[in-house]
Amino acid sequence: MKKKQFAIIGLGTFGYNVAVELVKKNMQVLAIDNDSEIVNRISRFVTQALVADATDEKAMEDACVADCDSVVISIGGSIETSILSTLIVKELGVKNVIVKSSSCWHSKVAAKLGVDTVVYPEFEMAKKLVDNIAMPNVLEQIELSKDYNLVEVVAPKEIWGKTIKNSGVRSNYGVNIIAVRKRIPIINDDGQSDIKEEVNMMPGPDDEINQNDILVVIGPEKSLTKLRG
Known part of the structure; x- marks a missing residue:
């Protein structure tokens, strides 16, 4: 059986750990970030690691993001950057797009763009903590x-x-x-x-x-x- 291929765009704490955990599950992982230091650090764990601008459609096309079964967009800081990257990935025809959201507004925009899954780690962890305490x-x-x-x-x-x-x-x-x-x-x-x-x-x-x-x-x-x- 062919291994599933994942692209993780944005290697902050969330994206980095998603990439590493996917590799542990025997998945093929393409890790992308514009920070060469982070890319170099994760390169020994993943199938391929690239320094690239997620808002550059040509760069994403050259990285063969469209060949992946799923793409996780985990870009922190700029919501606009995450949204533009999401739009590019959707237009490249990726089958399953997952976006890490940083706010309710971000989640709504991602949903409007037709992403398959929106995750909001800070909210979900806060809810889980409250459930565990209460x-x-x-x-x-x-x-x-x-x-x-x-x-x-x-x-x-x-x-x-x-x-x-x-x-x-x-x-x-x-x-x-x-x-x-x-x-x-x-x-x-x-x-x-x-x-x-x-x-x-x-x-x-x-x-x-x-x-x-x-x-x-x-x-x-x-x-x-x-x-x-």
Whole structure:
């Protein structure tokens, strides 16, 4: 199977780390920035690293950006530079364009240009931090729609030892358990304590919920808020 090809335009902290992580996933990565020092630093990690002006259409064409499966535009500082680069990449016919946004206004303009994904790292990290502080029993959350989410939540104490049917999770909280991650304390061969994890992807009504279980639940946001406590 042919490796996917990615271009990362803009090698600030976000772009640099995206490029390196993609390489770890065995992807081909073209890294582009106008700072030769940064390009030189990342060159040993990525497939190809180029010093180029992202607002120069000829330079982007010569870099074969259009041959990439996806392009991540992660240009900091000037919103205008990011927008112009986005427009050039779109006109080159790149199939999947992802833009790192620096503001709500930037996100709106990028969306108008027809980008496939807009990411706003500062906002998303702030939201994740607040969720972790306000709801420490929630381990992971995926927003499926405006009002419907999927979350991983530590099993509440009041349902330990109960079956899914008798736990009242559906009737009391209005959510459905779609999987259970069981964390079972064990003693290793060397006598050290450890945790063995088993995942039940199709839990039945008679399956029991225990103290260390992680519940993967799906439901309306207002119901999930009640479950989080």
